[in-house]
Amino acid sequence: MLTRKFMAALTLTILAALFWLDLINSNKLDPFRAPAVLALGSGQTGAGAHCAALPTED
Amino acid sequence: MSDITAPAPRLSGGLTRATLIGVALLAILSLSAAAGLRYGLLLAIGLGFGLILEGLRFGFAGPWRAMILRRDPAGLIAQLVAIGLVAIIAIPLINANGTEMIGAHAPVGWAMIGGAFVFGICMQIVLGCGSGTLVNAGSGNAVSALALPFFAIGSFAGAYHLLWWTGLGTAPVIAFSGAQGLVITLAGLAAVAGLALFLAAPGTRRLSRRLWLAAVLLAALALANLVVSGQPWGVVYGLGLWAAKGATAFGADLSGSAFWSLPTNQTRLAESVVTDVTSLTNIGIIGGAFIVAVWRSGLSARLPKLPARAWVGTIIAGFLLGYSSRLAFGCNVGAFFSGISTGSLHGWIWFAAAFAGSFQGIRIRRALGLEG
Secondary structure, three states: OOEHHHHHHHHHHHHHHHHHHHHHHOOOOOHHHOOOOOOOOOOOOOOOOOOOOOOOOO | OHHHHOOHHHHHHHHHHHHHHHHHHHHHHHHHHHHOHHHHHHHHHHHHHHHHHHHOOOOOHHHHHHHHHHOOOHHHHHHHHHHHHHHHHHHHHHHHOOOOOOOOOOOOEHHHHHHHHHHHHHHHHOOOOHHHHHHHHHOOOHHHHHHHHHHHHHHHHHHHOHHHHHOOOEOOOOEOOHHHHHHHHHHHHHHHHHHHHHHOOOOOOOOOHHHHHHHHHHHHHHHHHHHHHOOOOOOHHHHHHHHHHHHHHOOOOHHHOOOOOOHHHHHHHHOOHHHOHHHHHHHHHHHHHHHHHHHOOOOOOEOOOOOHHHHHHHHHHHHHHHHHHHHOOOOHHHHHHHHHHOOEHHHHHHHHHHHHHHHHHHHHHHHOOOOO
């Protein structure tokens, strides 16, 4: 009989595999290109990648 | 012999817990070193969300169900308390730092209202909202684990069609700001709490210490999310991004989508998910819930035996959770929690529509055989 342990392990394994593949196929990580630790006080504008952001063509 | 073997389970449990904490810290430090400290902090915040939501049993779908079925308002009021605490700091903070910080401000429209209503139905069918589905999947709930990939696909598809839906009729964005906006927001939260208390069944009006603690800690983490990332806590964008990345990996061309072809989203598609704000907190929520489930030894429960229609219903509801939450400009987190706490009118409309949908969802859940 399957338990929650199986489902949790399956979920985490699939996600870990997908994120590993994504890491390989995406632009390389570069800590020297990283934004400021805190957005507050950084002077940088937010990326706008949020579910409430209404996309505009501008 | 028995004296020697007796402490073994405790030692084993302690070792497991130490390992969990060690792996979580290692992940935060590794990400900080590889990508930047901001991303490590966001993963830590996400883990915190997962630990609180699962560890202190703070949810959204369950408390709404409790209010509807048993007139028990405690969980709903805890949500309102958390939202109010965030609003007290977030609304002035966003006002004063408008270039660095954005609120969860979105327009009210026909598709937005319909989307929130459908989301309310579906969150009761699977008994998991945006954050709830992540938490439940992380703690081994089979229904949520099945719903999650379809949630992501639905979110991708909803975003793909978003501009067509908003073209059906959308009002300008209305956000309550300044001291007046904060007063309106807090008064609205107090009015809803008062109504819930008025309708409450006898003996259900007190909030437990657990819920008070959860509300305060959740508010603190939501504010940390805002300060670190410059945007409020969200869930759905990240899930849609995961599916969009999957689609492009299989050769899909997203240039036909007005949404996914925008520069912001093209950048997100090219960069790793570990540099995307909502993806990181989503991963953290799943991980945090898993840690709590292992910590409590809560993974030994057997998976439920459900009829086929329950599993089919879960897949459809999962897809609709994602699709509808894109049209609604967020789920219970991005629209309800973060929308209201940053002054957006759409958060209030979302709440009313999703709560109305929840009445229908509770009936459908029963008909699908998901009650077990």
